Amino acid sequence: MSQVLDLFSICGKTALITGANGGIGGAMAEALAEAGASIIVLQVPGDPNAAATKEALARVQPPVSFAAYDCDLADEAAILKTVAAIWDRDGREIDILVNCAGVSGHRPILDVDTAFREKVVRINMTANYVLTQEVGKRMIARTVCVRGTYILTPLTQGYFDNEPGFKEYILSRTPMGRWGEPKDFKGITVFFCSPASDYITGVRMPIDGGFHGR
Numbered sequence: 001m002s003q004v005l006d007l008f009s010i011c012g013k014t015a016l017i018t019g020a021n022g023g024i025g026g027a028m029a030e031a032l033a034e035a036g037a038s039i040i041v042l043q044v045p046g047d048p049n050a051a052a053t054k055e056a057l058a059r060v061q062p063p064v065s066f067a068a069y070d071c072d073l074a075d076e077a078a079i080l081k082t083v084a085a086i087w088d089r090d091g092r093e094i095d096i097l098v099n100c101a102g103v104s105g106h107r108p109i110l111d112v113d114t115a116f117r118e119k120v121v122r123i124n125m126t127a128n129y130v131l132t133q134e135v136g137k138r139m140i141a142r143t144v145c146v147r148g149t150y151i152l153t154p155l156t157q158g159y160f161d162n163e164p165g166f167k168e169y170i171l172s173r174t175p176m177g178r179w180g181e182p183k184d185f186k187g188i189t190v191f192f193c194s195p196a197s198d199y200i201t202g203v204r205m206p207i208d209g210g211f212h213g214r
């Protein structure tokens, strides 16, 4: 007999995820693998964190299949080529797409030069559109968005450690009384990628310890 927890199963599904060698994306990839999905990662060519992600996912029990493709998301042509290669070479159906790669400069607007602005737009925005279109062509797309606040990851560690008063300021605005961590994204990732959320689309879910409500 079917039980409610069966609704959260994604066993046998295949998830394509970007940013999986980083903090939040790493936790999301781990969550999807622990819930039974096969994982395909798109990663920066030569990413020094690639081996750690592969090892972490290899520890998941029961084991799931894992594949990594080098793809600079700042390069639209590379995205098209990589998605085509996944279909042509592997013949994989992709059931789940998680766009989590991104860069951040955390600098005043007057210090943003053209090269950096273009990089942010290409990686944080254009790549999401292109990937969603390319993968969406081959699946019944349902889009949802999770929105954090400041989450302690390699992206924010520098500000956390070095910017006077910054971590205290974020804490003072966070009713949950702590900084968010990548593991805070695990449960919601499985929920949004599983039949448990089948009647939900187009929402933006804050994972922010109450930061945006204060």
Ligand SMILES: NC(=O)c1ccc[n+]([C@@H]2O[C@H](COP(=O)([O-])OP(=O)(O)OC[C@H]3O[C@@H](n4cnc5c(N)ncnc54)[C@H](O)[C@@H]3O)[C@@H](O)[C@H]2O)c1
Pocket (backbone or CB within 6 Å): 018, 019, 020, 021, 022, 023, 024, 025, 042, 043, 044, 047, 071, 072, 073, 074, 100, 101, 102, 103, 104, 123, 124, 148, 149, 150, 151, 152, 153, 154, 155, 156
């Ligand atoms: N941590 C936060 O507080 C915070 C706040 C707001 C938004 N975000 C967003 O959440 C996402 C994950 O952030 P995180 O904190 O885990 O960061 P992270 O730096 O730990 O991970 C980001 C990942 O994106 C990958 N990436 C960057 N440029 C790429 C490129 N050109 N091609 C392929 N991959 C590339 C990196 O290699 C890394 O694996 C990002 O989109 C980030 O902008 C994070």
